[in-house]
Amino acid sequence: MAPVLEVTDLVKCYGDLRAVDEVTFTVDEGEIFGMVGPNGAGKTTTIECLEGLRQPDGGRVSVYEKDPYEERRTVMERIGIQLQESDLPSRLRVREALNLFASFYAESVDPEILLERMGLQEKAKSPVTKLSGGQKQRLFIALALINRPEVVFLDELTTGLDPQARRSMWDLVREIRDQGSTVFLTTHYMEEAERLCDRVAIMDHGQLVALDSPRALICDLGIERRVSFYPLNGSKDLGLEALPGVEFVERRQDRVIVSGSGKGFISKVINALEDNGIDFHDLRTEQPNLEDVFLSLTGRAVRE
Amino acid sequence: MRGLSELTKTSIKLYIREPIATFFTLAFPTMLILIFGAMYGNDPSPIFGGLGSMDVSMPAYSALILGTIGLLSVPITTAGYREQGIFRRFRATPMRPLTYIASDLITNLAMTILGMALLFTVGWLLYRVQFEGNILLLLFAVVLSGLAMSSMGYLIASVASGARVAQVIGMVIFYPMMFLSGAGMPIEFLPPSLQRVSDFLPLTYVARLLRGLWFGEPFVDHLFEVAVLAGILIVFGAAAARTFRWE
Numbered sequence: 001m002a003p004v005l006e007v008t009d010l011v012k013c014y015g016d017l018r019a020v021d022e023v024t025f026t027v028d029e030g031e032i033f034g035m036v037g038p039n040g041a042g043k044t045t046t047i048e049c050l051e052g053l054r055q056p057d058g059g060r061v062s063v064y065e066k067d068p069y070e071e072r073r074t075v076m077e078r079i080g081i082q083l084q085e086s087d088l089p090s091r092l093r094v095r096e097a098l099n100l101f102a103s104f105y106a107e108s109v110d111p112e113i114l115l116e117r118m119g120l121q122e123k124a125k126s127p128v129t130k131l132s133g134g135q136k137q138r139l140f141i142a143l144a145l146i147n148r149p150e151v152v153f154l155d156e157l158t159t160g161l162d163p164q165a166r167r168s169m170w171d172l173v174r175e176i177r178d179q180g181s182t183v184f185l186t187t188h189y190m191e192e193a194e195r196l197c198d199r200v201a202i203m204d205h206g207q208l209v210a211l212d213s214p215r216a217l218i219c220d221l222g223i224e225r226r227v228s229f230y231p232l233n234g235s236k237d238l239g240l241e242a243l244p245g246v247e248f249v250e251r252r253q254d255r256v257i258v259s260g261s262g263k264g265f266i267s268k269v270i271n272a273l274e275d276n277g278i279d280f281h282d283l284r285t286e287q288p289n290l291e292d293v294f295l296s297l298t299g300r301a302v303r304e
Numbered sequence: 305m306r307g308l309s310e311l312t313k314t315s316i317k318l319y320i321r322e323p324i325a326t327f328f329t330l331a332f333p334t335m336l337i338l339i340f341g342a343m344y345g346n347d348p349s350p351i352f353g354g355l356g357s358m359d360v361s362m363p364a365y366s367a368l369i370l371g372t373i374g375l376l377s378v379p380i381t382t383a384g385y386r387e388q389g390i391f392r393r394f395r396a397t398p399m400r401p402l403t404y405i406a407s408d409l410i411t412n413l414a415m416t417i418l419g420m421a422l423l424f425t426v427g428w429l430l431y432r433v434q435f436e437g438n439i440l441l442l443l444f445a446v447v448l449s450g451l452a453m454s455s456m457g458y459l460i461a462s463v464a465s466g467a468r469v470a471q472v473i474g475m476v477i478f479y480p481m482m483f484l485s486g487a488g489m490p491i492e493f494l495p496p497s498l499q500r501v502s503d504f505l506p507l508t509y510v511a512r513l514l515r516g517l518w519f520g521e522p523f524v525d526h527l528f529e530v531a532v533l534a535g536i537l538i539v540f541g542a543a544a545a546r547t548f549r550w551e
Contacts, residue, residue: 053395076398083396086389091321096314103310104397143393 002065004029004151004182005050011058012045019045021206022059027199032173032183034197036190036290038300041203043186044084047155050184051081063151077106080149080181082140084156088128094139095124098146105147114142118172134165141172152176154185158192170196190290200290204298217293226286227269228257232279239276243268308403308410315411319377328372329419333365334426336488346431351492355519358431360490362424363514367487369419370446371507373412374453375460375478376471381408382461383470391550401550405458413450420446436520445517445530449510452536456506458544478507486511506536 003026012020020042027033035043048054049061052068052075061068068075088097098111115121118138123131131139137157144152154173158166166189173196177183187193193200194214202210202217210217224247231238231254238256240249245262246269258269266285273280295301320326337358346356385391394404427433435442457474464470482488484498485507491499502508513529 051396053392073398073400076396081396083389083392086393086396088393089318089385089390091318092314096317100310100314101397103306104399106398 001029003027004031004064005033005184006062006065007046007050007059008061009059010046010049010056010061012042012049012054013057018206020049020056023203023206023208024059025201025208025211027182027184029182030177030180031198032177032185032196034193034200035184035186035203036188036193036200036294037203038188042206043188043203044155045206046203047153047184047186051079051153052076077147078150080144080147080152082137082144082152082154082157084159084186086140088139090127090129092128093125094120094128094131097128097139098142101143101146107148108146109148111142111146114145118142134161134168137161137165137169138172141169141176145176149181151182151184154183156186156188158187158189166192190294194290202290202294202297204294209297210293214290217290218288221288221293221296222261224259224261225265225288226257226259227266227283228255228286229273229280229283230254231256232281233277238273238278240269240272243272307399308407311399311403311407312410312414315407316414319411319415325377328376329369329415330422332372333368333419333423336365336368337361337423337426337430341430346433352490356431356433357490358427359433359519360515362427362433362435363518364487364490364511365423366416366420366446366518367449367485367507367511367514368482369416369423370449370453370510371478371481371485371487373416374450374455374457375481375507376457376474377412377415378408378454378457379460379464379470379474380467382458383464384467386461386549386551387466389551395550401548409451409454412454413447416446416450435518437517438520438523441517441523442514445510445513448530448533448537449513452506452533452540453510455537455540455544458548459540462544462547462549481505481507484508486515506532509533509536 005027007026008024010020010023011018023042023046035046037043045054049056050063050068052072055069063075063079066075092100095111095115098114102108102111115124118141120135120138120142123135128136128139144154157173158169161169170192173183173185185197198213199211200214200217201208212220238249240246240258245265246258246260248259250257260269270283291301340361341358344357346358348354348356352360424433424435460473460477461470464473484494484502485491485505486502487507487510491502491511494502509529509532513526513533516526516529517523
């Protein structure tokens with residue numbers, strides 16, 4: 001089966017800046033595909049080229065084998081878009097917005113069904129400006145789903161939302177996929193990409209630096225795990241350095257941080273502590289995550 | 305077509321919900337009738353060739369409505385929609401840009417006619433003003449004038465960086481015209497030198513055309529005004545189409 005989205009050597013420049021610099025990837029049907037990276041990495045430019053809102057300067061993008069810029073109206077019928085920066089007329093009401101956008105498509109979902117699904121029935125008569133951040137985002141998702149799209153594009157969906165609203169957005173995205181749509185999303189929250197996406201493309205300075213499932217990206221890193229704790233026996237030698245898999249042991253104030261890798265690393269450390277008769281409290285383990293993947297690939301943390 | 309009718313229906317609702325726009329289009333001209341009617345009454349006057357002050361105000365204030373909508377509403381709304389990213393959201397659907405423009409023009413025409421109807425109703429109730437022309441010719445004049453003024457409005461929106469700048473440019477262009485074109489006050493009240501200035505103002509031709517057709521003067525006597533407005537529409541319409549920006 002042909003991929004749903006194809007991006008081949010995509011280049012988009014703004015003046016001297018190569019915002020997207022020869023990026024190539026494909027997205028398959030039914031995936032939740034995430035593009036992550038810091039602001040300015042080229043995520044929004046890439047997604048907007050796929051949405052047909054921007055014309056590539058080089059390379060090719062296709063949606064169901066059609067050029068979204070040249071065949072904009074045909075492609076628009078099949079995709080749903082939530083934009084990072086857009087708005088609705090302030091005095092427009094929620095139900096009116098859904099009815100209005102439904103009228104733009106040859107086929108559309110009953111707006112009442114979407115109101116219910118997005119939990120917006122009680123807000124149906126509210127003007128757009130009276131909605132909370134999360135409600136407004138749900139309205140924008142509803143607008144993106146109004147034509148029962150085969151591909152849904154979500155650009156920085158959860159930016160500015162509180163953790164609870166963000167989690168409910170994740171459930172919503174999974175639901176969209178489970179109902180049969182392919183999802184392409186961008187985010188600068190690594191945790192979001194890790195939890196939500198089947199595959200993640202990491203962008204930096206307009207280039208694709210890695211592309212795989214979050215688990216594979218983390219495993220490929222071969223990065224160490226960390227165990228940290230407060231020993232209760234003062235500064236006594238812990239005897240952990242010699243343990244197989246341990247790479248180094250450091251002390252930060254009273255806290256001991258043991259870094260290492262390999263199978264069973266964490267249980268080895270704990271067993272050794274018990275064997276050596278060392279009492280400890282507040283033991284924590286840290287798994288490497290996409291944040292570490294980004295750090296190791298680019299040498300920088302993703303947060304500005 | 306469903307998109308066009310739904311968009312137009314929605315735009316009209318939004319227009320009416322916008323208190324400032326509604327005031328200037330619907331309430332303000334009517335208020336002028338009340339104020340100037342109280343000051344001057346509607347007795348036949350030789351200055352107006354035997355018509356009353358309120359009689360000549362009917363087509364004049366109709367021109368005022370056309371100017372307000374074309375030169376203020378259109379640029380402010382258009383630049384505002386662009387600035388706020390509303391056009392971006394519309395562009396992310398299969399709707400054609402022309403559908404938006406068509407709906408905007410229909411909405412503004414509907415608001416113009418509504419404003420004129422209100423004006424005439426109040427004028428008739430208080431001063432028994434009469435319409436003496438051909439309604440279809442008047443409608444033609446209103447549509448042509450609306451398109452001409454709106455084409456200027458879209459160009460202002462293109463030139464302006466945002467809604468505020470569009471408002472300022474619109475006001476700078478509109479207010480002198482309001483006083484010097486015969487739309488806001490009778491041209492007969494102006495000294496001859498200022499009357500000559502009015503020849504250079506687009507709204508003057510709207511006011512002259514509407515006044516002539518309102519009082520049943522032959523259409524052929526006003527071909528010059530029609531030609532000027534058509535010229536404005538072509539020149540400004542082409543410039544606006546060339547410079548129109550969705551973001």
